[in-house]
Amino acid sequence: MAERTNLLGPVLVAAFCALVLSITHLTTAGQIADNQRAHDQRALRDLLGETLPDTALLAEAWQDDQIVWCAQRIVAARLQADGYAGPIELLLAWRSDRTEIIGVSVVRHLETPGIADFLNDHQQGSWLEEFRTSTATTVGRIDAVTGATISSNAVRQAVAQALQLSDPANTRCRS
């Protein structure tokens, strides 16, 4: 006769793990949400630079689904590119009249660290900087990054698509 399988042990282990996870989650959840919001807003602020909306307005605008800022003939939208390891969340700002790009910034991504580090680099001369001042027609000429063509093509396509879909006449801004 085989011994009766004792499941008490594994159940105990699972309960222990659940407890550890719940405690960590409860103690960190608020802080993580704050960090994420601050990070997103910092990205938008970096993107818009001088044409900075005030923070209260920004927080309100962030509630919107896609268009996060739309004033002074500048539109900023949240995009999602279909990257190699998951969605790449982008912020794109452009001038509503000429569809000239003001900037692209990557808010969140799951691409391979090291290989896709260029997505975190917003400094001068970086790949993301090449989007600045390009237009809906010239954005297709930006070269993909060697070794990370899926990630960079995804970003480029998402940007090009958003620009094509945005109709200057139809973009309604609050002010």
Place this chain on the structure above:
Amino acid sequence: MSHGTQIFSNAWLHNNPAWIQLLGLCPLLAVSTSVVNALGLSLATALVMVGASSSIAMLRRWIPDFARLPCFVLIIATFTTAAMLLLQAFAFELYLSIALFVQIIVTNCMILSRAESFASRQSLGTSVIDALGTALGFAIALLLLGAFRELLGSGTLFAGMSQLFGPSAQAWQLDLLTEDWQIRLLSLPPGAFLSAGLLLAGANALINRISRSSTEQTESAGDDAPQNQGQT
């Protein structure tokens, strides 16, 4: 040498996970581009290592033999998730750059091997000592590689430490090499393999020299010779 210190030095030096056992090399190669990345991953790994080892040692009487591995992996995954949450809460910028490699601590065979071969057979206290030693050994290797690759690859040391220690750490950055002296290759993936190979060779040469000189001194081909046979 007392039992505790013996276990500790065995864990971090004589059986170092990185350069003796060659375990956990994937994060070691991928994250060692800078000191701050290396430090972040070392801390996360140490947390998982100590958390998982102590829990397994504590619960070892309850873990039945047939469900050993699932239980170990569940516990390791739990602490990996906890480490991710803590990293997101306290070092969000750093989390963004090393997130993927924190996630795959789950599959780090270094932790699983300590769980299987040590923590599940030993008391809580010795398991914690062993886990701390292993984590230290891994951290030393990771930090050495990180410093080496950051210095020669991008010419700086301690850049971006503010991601971990707050804005005051921005002043810690040392710009040591001008662009002419930097070897860009070292900050790219092939550089990781090259520098890890150099580290491995250096550590083994050092260990061989030490063990040779100690056998010459004592003239007893010893029972206390370090066990430095590699396993993959």
